[in-house]
Amino acid sequence: MADLAPGARVRVNDDWPETRGPVHVRTPHYLRGQPGTVVRRFGEFPNPEDLAFGRPAARRVLYHVAFDQPSVWQEGSAGDQLLVEIYEHWLEPA
Amino acid sequence: MDKDVPRATHDLGGAAKFMCEAVDVEPHALTDFDKEVDALRAILGQKRVMTVDELRRGIEAIPEADYHRLSYYRRWIRSITDNLLAKGVVTEAELRATLERV
Numbered sequence: 001m002a003d004l005a006p007g008a009r010v011r012v013n014d015d016w017p018e019t020r021g022p023v024h025v026r027t028p029h030y031l032r033g034q035p036g037t038v039v040r041r042f043g044e045f046p047n048p049e050d051l052a053f054g055r056p057a058a059r060r061v062l063y064h065v066a067f068d069q070p071s072v073w074q075e076g077s078a079g080d081q082l083l084v085e086i087y088e089h090w091l092e093p094a
Numbered sequence: 095m096d097k098d099v100p101r102a103t104h105d106l107g108g109a110a111k112f113m114c115e116a117v118d119v120e121p122h123a124l125t126d127f128d129k130e131v132d133a134l135r136a137i138l139g140q141k142r143v144m145t146v147d148e149l150r151r152g153i154e155a156i157p158e159a160d161y162h163r164l165s166y167y168r169r170w171i172r173s174i175t176d177n178l179l180a181k182g183v184v185t186e187a188e189l190r191a192t193l194e195r196v
Contacts, residue, residue, distance in 0.1 A: 052148055
């Protein structure tokens with residue numbers, strides 16, 4: 001996937017690898033399928049989903065992504081945001 | 095958030111059963127046990143025996159009832175033990191023999 005620029009609208013994959021066997025996933029369950037906005041690109045890091053099993057780990061781009069908190073958690077005030085680090089392979093342009 | 099989703103045990107953010115409890119923000123003193131486990135993890139990392147990602151994966155694999163019963167560093171030693179057994183660094187027989195001596 002081409003790099004996402006700050007401000008890009010994205011959606012987190014509605015994927016549940018937990019149901020398919022042992023995994024190490026750093027994308028919180030409450031964000032699966034949620035729309036968000038890219039805030040910044042942190043850089044490329046070895047994929048922790050592979051590191052966790054001692055496998056060779058390709059470098060993946062990590063982003064800071066902002067989400068509308070009230071619509072995700074059904075609590076908080078208008079304008080409240082969740083800011084979460086998410087790897088590129090969990091994001092698709094929205 | 096009350097969606098009935100197949101979240102993993104450790105993935106607690108927004109889970110309804112934890113939203114009703116006050117968060118304990120008091121500082122906790124580390125015990126000698128805590129410090130020893132932390133040191134062991136650091137040595138295993140420096141010697142490239144296991145990574146912090148493997149530590150986390152092992153913690154996340156702890157069955158739910160045990161996960162909530164164990165303290166922070168007891169989860170660590172559980173994961174370290176499981177990792178070292180899986181890698182063959184220690185055997186179950188060695189572990190059992192050592193535990194009988196202490």
